[in-house]
Amino acid sequence: MSVTAAKGFTAAGIAAGIKENGNPDLALVVNTGPRRAAAGVFTSNRVKAAPVLWSEQVLKSGQVSAVVLNSGGANACTGPKGFQDTHATAEKAAEVLGRGAIEVAVCSTGLIGVLLPMDKLLPGLEQAAAALSEHGGEKAAIAIKTTDTVHKTSVVTKDGWTVGGMAKGAGMLAPGLATMLVVLTTDADLDDETLDKALRAATKVTFDRVDSDGCMSTNDTVLLLSSGSSGITPAYEEFAEAVRQVCDDLGQQLIRDAEGASKDIKVEVINAATEDDAVEVGRSIARNNLLKCAIHGEDPNWGRVLSAIGTTRAAFEPDRLNVAINGVWVCKNGGVGEDREKVDMRYREVHIVADLAAGSETATIWTNDLTADYVHENSAYSS
Amino acid sequence: MSVTAAKGFTAAGIAAGIKENGNPDLALVVNTGPRRAAAGVFTSNRVKAAPVLWSEQVLKSGQVSAVVLNSGGANACTGPKGFQDTHATAEKAAEVLGRGAIEVAVCSTGLIGVLLPMDKLLPGLEQAAAALSEHGGEKAAIAIKTTDTVHKTSVVTKDGWTVGGMAKGAGMLAPGLATMLVVLTTDADLDDETLDKALRAATKVTFDRVDSDGCMSTNDTVLLLSSGSSGITPAYEEFAEAVRQVCDDLGQQLIRDAEGASKDIKVEVINAATEDDAVEVGRSIARNNLLKCAIHGEDPNWGRVLSAIGTTRAAFEPDRLNVAINGVWVCKNGGVGEDREKVDMRYREVHIVADLAAGSETATIWTNDLTADYVHENSAYSS
Numbered sequence: 001m002s003v004t005a006a007k008g009f010t011a012a013g014i015a016a017g018i019k020e021n022g023n024p025d026l027a028l029v030v031n032t033g034p035r036r037a038a039a040g041v042f043t044s045n046r047v048k049a050a051p052v053l054w055s056e057q058v059l060k061s062g063q064v065s066a067v068v069l070n071s072g073g074a075n076a077c078t079g080p081k082g083f084q085d086t087h088a089t090a091e092k093a094a095e096v097l098g099r100g101a102i103e104v105a106v107c108s109t110g111l112i113g114v115l116l117p118m119d120k121l122l123p124g125l126e127q128a129a130a131a132l133s134e135h136g137g138e139k140a141a142i143a144i145k146t147t148d149t150v151h152k153t154s155v156v157t158k159d160g161w162t163v164g165g166m167a168k169g170a171g172m173l174a175p176g177l178a179t180m181l182v183v184l185t186t187d188a189d190l191d192d193e194t195l196d197k198a199l200r201a202a203t204k205v206t207f208d209r210v211d212s213d214g215c216m217s218t219n220d221t222v223l224l225l226s227s228g229s230s231g232i233t234p235a236y237e238e239f240a241e242a243v244r245q246v247c248d249d250l251g252q253q254l255i256r257d258a259e260g261a262s263k264d265i266k267v268e269v270i271n272a273a274t275e276d277d278a279v280e281v282g283r284s285i286a287r288n289n290l291l292k293c294a295i296h297g298e299d300p301n302w303g304r305v306l307s308a309i310g311t312t313r314a315a316f317e318p319d320r321l322n323v324a325i326n327g328v329w330v331c332k333n334g335g336v337g338e339d340r341e342k343v344d345m346r347y348r349e350v351h352i353v354a355d356l357a358a359g360s361e362t363a364t365i366w367t368n369d370l371t372a373d374y375v376h377e378n379s380a381y382s383s
Numbered sequence: 384m385s386v387t388a389a390k391g392f393t394a395a396g397i398a399a400g401i402k403e404n405g406n407p408d409l410a411l412v413v414n415t416g417p418r419r420a421a422a423g424v425f426t427s428n429r430v431k432a433a434p435v436l437w438s439e440q441v442l443k444s445g446q447v448s449a450v451v452l453n454s455g456g457a458n459a460c461t462g463p464k465g466f467q468d469t470h471a472t473a474e475k476a477a478e479v480l481g482r483g484a485i486e487v488a489v490c491s492t493g494l495i496g497v498l499l500p501m502d503k504l505l506p507g508l509e510q511a512a513a514a515l516s517e518h519g520g521e522k523a524a525i526a527i528k529t530t531d532t533v534h535k536t537s538v539v540t541k542d543g544w545t546v547g548g549m550a551k552g553a554g555m556l557a558p559g560l561a562t563m564l565v566v567l568t569t570d571a572d573l574d575d576e577t578l579d580k581a582l583r584a585a586t587k588v589t590f591d592r593v594d595s596d597g598c599m600s601t602n603d604t605v606l607l608l609s610s611g612s613s614g615i616t617p618a619y620e621e622f623a624e625a626v627r628q629v630c631d632d633l634g635q636q637l638i639r640d641a642e643g644a645s646k647d648i649k650v651e652v653i654n655a656a657t658e659d660d661a662v663e664v665g666r667s668i669a670r671n672n673l674l675k676c677a678i679h680g681e682d683p684n685w686g687r688v689l690s691a692i693g694t695t696r697a698a699f700e701p702d703r704l705n706v707a708i709n710g711v712w713v714c715k716n717g718g719v720g721e722d723r724e725k726v727d728m729r730y731r732e733v734h735i736v737a738d739l740a741a742g743s744e745t746a747t748i749w750t751n752d753l754t755a756d757y758v759h760e761n762s763a764y765s766s
Contacts, residue, residue, distance in 0.1 A: 010544075044694075045690060045693035045694055046692075046693040046694075046699075046701060047689045047692060047693030047701045047704075047717070048693075052617070062402075062411060067646070068553060074686075076686065076689075076690075077685075077686055077689050077714065077717055077718055077719070078718055078719070079702065079716065079717065079718035079719075082718070097535045111686070112684075112686025112687070112689070112690065113685060113689075113714070113718070113719055114719075178418055179553060184663060196476065213516070213673065214671045216690065216694045217690065218686075218690050218691070289672070289753075289757075289761075290594045290596065290761050293757070293758050293760075293761035293762040294757065294761065294762060296762040297761075297762030298761065299763075300498060301495075302460075303457075303459065303460055303495025303496040303601075304495070305492070306459075306460050306495070306496075306601070307430060307459075307599065307600060307601050309429075309430060310428035310429040310430030310431075310599070310601060311427075311428055311429075311599045312429075316429075318429060318430045318431070319462065321430075329459065331496070333459055333462065333463060334430070335460055335461055335462035335465070335708045336460070336461070336462070336496055336497075336498075349595040370672075370758055370762075371758055372755035372759065374672075374676070374758075375676050375679065375753055375754055375755045375757075376755065377676075378672075378673050378676035378677065378680075379676040379677060379679040379680030379682065379753075379754075380680055380682075
């Protein structure tokens with residue numbers, strides 16, 4: 001499953017000793033098919049980790065033979081030495097796999113500002129190459145976990161072709177890509193431009209709308225690789241929809257595993273004048289710490305929703321706003337609506353609908369509640 | 384002291400029964416001097432409470448005779464009835480004081496979306512008027528507290544004239560005005576245009592740069608009233624500096640009393656290309672939940688500072704950024720700097736310096752850490 005569900009890919013996940021606790025920390029995904037087309041989307045943070053700077057160069061050719069992913073260190077803010085280490089990683093992987101280094105993408109995740117233990121990572125690549133298997137997708141997904149409590153994979157199989165993938169991410173989930181590493185693979189026979197178009201369309205409405213804590217990482221990477229091994233070239237729309245489904249599924253898994261969260265909050269903005277307005281309002285609500293605390297306390301505090309809407313530039317009139325929480329319209333026309341006591345908030349999923357009454361566009365942003373566990377997990381010495 | 388430090392003002396603070404726990408909840412400030420000039424700055428939230436909408440109208444004349452302030456209810460998102468209640472409050476105050484209602488500003492703070500108990504508030508105004516005193520400033524400051532653990536006052540006395548004031552605010556502290564009510568008074572003899580200029584200049588570099596939790600309220604109000612009772616008209620620069628000092632002092636008191644906080648964080652951005660860049664970067668750092676958790680854990684996690692800087696549009700090169708935490712330059716040229724073990728974070732105040740190496744402008748934003756206590760305080764049923 002995972003990245004090896006599609007034909008033409010092998011993968012491995014091993015413990016190279018990068019993590020001090022001995023857990024798996026190095027994954028390898030290799031394209032063994034006739035095609036090596038690929039597309040990538042990266043963090044929009046201007047402080048980019050060395051592996052992001054490297055992989056952006058790799059993707060310019062539209063060709064990726066292999067992806068090296070390590071947990072246990074982000075290799076971000078590590079200066080010229082950090083970039084050299086990423087380059088050496090690609091060179092070593094190319095050597096053991098018999099490929100060109102410029103076709104090897106590299107992804108890293110973990111603590112910022114610490115150099116990777118290359119004396120562990122480089123030998124680990126030999127071990128990982130030896131472990132490559134058509135059934136290695138699960139192990140690869142496990143090896144990229146950091147504070148993730150579960151590994152995340154998803155597969156959509158259509159008529160003779162498949163899109164599958166894996167993701168890691170549990171904190172620093174933010175807009176302009178949730179913070180995470182994702183590798184998607186397909187055996188559909190498509191060129192890099194088509195992959196790029198489908199990937200950007202999918203991430204825009206999935207990962208870009210997952211906003212756990214408003215913190216954008218330095219390492220976000222989503223890659224989509226095609227082996228062409230199915231020999232089938234599906235219609236673009238059908239392929240794009242399959243990619244969107246896998247991205248949506250993985251995005252949901254990220255939210256459900258967000259650090260310290262006890263609630264998954266679906267913020268649906270309706271009747272906006274434009275889709276951009278809907279996204280801006282959704283993000284503003286999703287990032288409001290006071291509201292996130294209220295949801296944690298199972299308090300349908302619609303005043304904090306209105307307060308968040310009010311900070312945006314979206315088109316709306318305050319006295320026409322409506323807000324529903326778990327199906328109860330607690331705010332009507334900018335004031336008190338149905339009885340808030342009717343709102344049942346016992347379950348993990350909470351659904352907030354913000355009706356701007358200004359048009360017909362809509363957008364959904366996913367976030368989590370703010371909990372004492374989030375604080376504890378992120379205030380422990382350097383995670 | 385407080386709003387009665389300057390000559391020509393009386394004040395009172397009483398318990399009208401608006402708060403169910405019987406604590407003081409109604410304050411009155413009355414200008415008894417020859418002048419009734421005033422200026423006001425209000426929340427930039429587009430969802431404005433009824434008292435804000437009313438007081439904005441009052442301030443258009445540049446004249447304020449009295450200010451009514453209540454805690455125990457924000458009268459926000461309360462529709463036409465809420466606005467009628469504010470209007471009735473001003474009418475009643477005008478009646479008992481023998482002034483015009485259009486010269487009575489009204490401020491409310493407390494829960495959003497609940498109507499005020501007018502059967503308690505209106506009789507309370509008679510009681511407050513009877514209690515007015517030239518020594519009532521302290522009681523007024525106490526009556527406007529919500530989750531504040533202490534009342535906040537500040538006074539600057541110059542050569543024959545005084546600027547004094549009171550503030551409330553402990554949560555929902557955010558940009559474009561920290562969430563709060565502030566009344567400043569002076570006996571300096573100045574017209575409303577001069578007051579307005581000095582007040583806007585002061586709030587821009589004080590309250591606007593206090594950002595406890597990134598949440599902007601619907602009720603923020605800062606008023607500056609002149610009684611002219613000193614008969615002295617100071618030079619503008621001297622007066623403006625006194626107003627800035629009082630605002631700065633009150634802003635610091637707000638940060639030190641922020642809900643659940645264990646650290647006060649001074650984020651100083653230096654060597655920015657523009658002041659706007661410095662403010663944007665400062666805000667981004669001040670709002671980063673992961674960094675705020677790290678500071679709570681006394682972890683000098685400079686990677687999260689860089690990550691926050693990277694989300695801005697400010698002019699900078701990632702490999703020229705420097706970050707100091709409590710005097711130790713833990714990040715130099717975008718990478719590892721001095722030993723992070725040298726950073727002493729045992730004290731309440733934490734000083735972060737972000738050097739953009741892109742110019743010579745600077746700005747300071749104050750914020751707090753993110754704590755389990757903040758979550759507890761704000762997840763309790765409706766605060």
